[in-house]
Amino acid sequence: MPPAAAPIAANPPVVALAGVAKEFANGTLALDRFDLAIRNGEFVSLLGPSGCGKSTALRLIAGLGEPSRGDITWSGTGAGRKRNGLDVGFVFQEPTLMPWATVARNVALPLELEGVTPDAATRRTADALEKVGLAAFRDAYPRELSGGMKMRVSIARALVIDPPLLLMDEPFAALDEITRFKLNNDLLELWRAVGHTVVFVTHSVFESVYLSSRIVVMSPRPGQVFTELAVDAPYPRDESFRTSAEYAGYCRIASEALARAMAQKGASPS
Amino acid sequence: MSAPELPLKRSAIAIEWQRLVLPIATLVLGIAAWDLVVRINEIPPYQLPGPGLVAKTLWTDWPLLWDSLLVTLATTFEGLALALVGGAGLAILFNQSRTIENCFYPYAVVLQVTPVVAIAPLLLIYLPQQAAVLACAWLVAFFPILANTTLGLNSVDRNLVDLFEIYGASRLAVLTRLKLPAALPYMLGGLKIAGGLALIGAVVAEISAGSAGAGSGLAYRIAESSYRLNIPRMFAALILLSITGIVIFFALSLVSYLLLRRWHESAIANE
Numbered sequence: 001m002p003p004a005a006a007p008i009a010a011n012p013p014v015v016a017l018a019g020v021a022k023e024f025a026n027g028t029l030a031l032d033r034f035d036l037a038i039r040n041g042e043f044v045s046l047l048g049p050s051g052c053g054k055s056t057a058l059r060l061i062a063g064l065g066e067p068s069r070g071d072i073t074w075s076g077t078g079a080g081r082k083r084n085g086l087d088v089g090f091v092f093q094e095p096t097l098m099p100w101a102t103v104a105r106n107v108a109l110p111l112e113l114e115g116v117t118p119d120a121a122t123r124r125t126a127d128a129l130e131k132v133g134l135a136a137f138r139d140a141y142p143r144e145l146s147g148g149m150k151m152r153v154s155i156a157r158a159l160v161i162d163p164p165l166l167l168m169d170e171p172f173a174a175l176d177e178i179t180r181f182k183l184n185n186d187l188l189e190l191w192r193a194v195g196h197t198v199v200f201v202t203h204s205v206f207e208s209v210y211l212s213s214r215i216v217v218m219s220p221r222p223g224q225v226f227t228e229l230a231v232d233a234p235y236p237r238d239e240s241f242r243t244s245a246e247y248a249g250y251c252r253i254a255s256e257a258l259a260r261a262m263a264q265k266g267a268s269p270s
Numbered sequence: 271m272s273a274p275e276l277p278l279k280r281s282a283i284a285i286e287w288q289r290l291v292l293p294i295a296t297l298v299l300g301i302a303a304w305d306l307v308v309r310i311n312e313i314p315p316y317q318l319p320g321p322g323l324v325a326k327t328l329w330t331d332w333p334l335l336w337d338s339l340l341v342t343l344a345t346t347f348e349g350l351a352l353a354l355v356g357g358a359g360l361a362i363l364f365n366q367s368r369t370i371e372n373c374f375y376p377y378a379v380v381l382q383v384t385p386v387v388a389i390a391p392l393l394l395i396y397l398p399q400q401a402a403v404l405a406c407a408w409l410v411a412f413f414p415i416l417a418n419t420t421l422g423l424n425s426v427d428r429n430l431v432d433l434f435e436i437y438g439a440s441r442l443a444v445l446t447r448l449k450l451p452a453a454l455p456y457m458l459g460g461l462k463i464a465g466g467l468a469l470i471g472a473v474v475a476e477i478s479a480g481s482a483g484a485g486s487g488l489a490y491r492i493a494e495s496s497y498r499l500n501i502p503r504m505f506a507a508l509i510l511l512s513i514t515g516i517v518i519f520f521a522l523s524l525v526s527y528l529l530l531r532r533w534h535e536s537a538i539a540n541e
Contacts, residue, residue, distance in 0.1 A: 062436050090436050096429040099533045100451045109447075113437045141533045161437075 013037040014197045020070035022056050030056040032222035043198045045208035045215045053223020054201045089158030091168040095150035097142040104138040107157045128160040148179035168200045209250040219261040226261035319502040327502040342487040345472040349407025357415025365423040382413035390478040399479050406475035411468035418460030422453025455534050458526040465518040
């Protein structure tokens, strides 16, 4: 369980990006000279305006696509079919569920692709659904669920293989605020219970402060690390933290950093 | 049940009722008008038979027409089955290899845009008659399945593709667990179009073959009746063909509904 930011700093990095650049085929330079080390047990937010390359960075960390320059090192064993040799869970902005499969079949997908025996897959799927509070919906189809429930299924699917690294790409951006707050709390609880490392992409200052132990503020075009902020408020955090002066203080600091990051590059908020 | 719900429900039932009754009423009126026109103008049966005579012919010629219907149906369904295998198979092949797609897709289009009426006589020269008729049915039916399945295979959610890559899925797993289920609604849409087209292909080929002197399908009966000026039998065979087309369409719609009803928007009733 990660108690605070200080001891985490000594942990070995789960993944490290050094001087990473990503140029797309159309000539867009999404990332340049991007340096970032994610340490074991951290909850890191990548905070920045739309189009600052934070999703690109997350995809590279997931092992999707090659960096045009620079190196990415994963702490994984290098075994298995995966390029990065590291189990990662990925949650997209949309729930990204297979509409033709039941909730249970959706959640079991990573296990089935890894060739886990059906018995073990059934048990672990049930566990994962239990964790996100959807055990009763295992035989429902995605279209029968609300937006928040679909996102929970997506999180259960990411957690089902017990990945050391959980990557989330603006997972709650499309949800209403009530659902979003609820899922923020549930995510923090899961993180504290399981103890994996989380990289969370968001453009919301408030969300990043509420969730993270560290915020990486990015500046756009090309995406770079502008500055980093440690959020030293202790966990568990709950609704009382959301209304505290400390939270407001961190939000102000993060907002100012974000404003400077955008002003530096002359980018407009979008 | 609350008060405002009741009139709403009633109007919904009324609309359902109208959807059933209105087309039938139109049909009855149409047949009555047809009958009147024939009677008032005293049109001879070899020009335009009345609906009564057509119905009577349908009854008296039933053994002959039924056998012919079975022949045409067999051709249609064999053609459709081969079109499903060929169309979906080619679509999967094209999806797996861009090179193969570039080599052959233009010719699939050429086969589709060349009118089957024009190809049928040629096929009848080179193939045994039954094979030629089957080839025609296949020829017109496979393209909608190919085109729609190709579209479906290429319409997979990109995030799901990424997800499969993250979890190290094999090419086969991506195909069977992701691409094929995603393409299924498109393929079934193509199959619905192909069902009607297979019948058209079979009819066109039978008529071409009929003029060559052999054959026993429904379309051959129409051609034969036309030579003998047996116009009532032409109408009877035509009506059977129409009904066959309608039945094929509804049967394929039912298959589509049964396969998709749990998850696809197209098969889900408004709630």
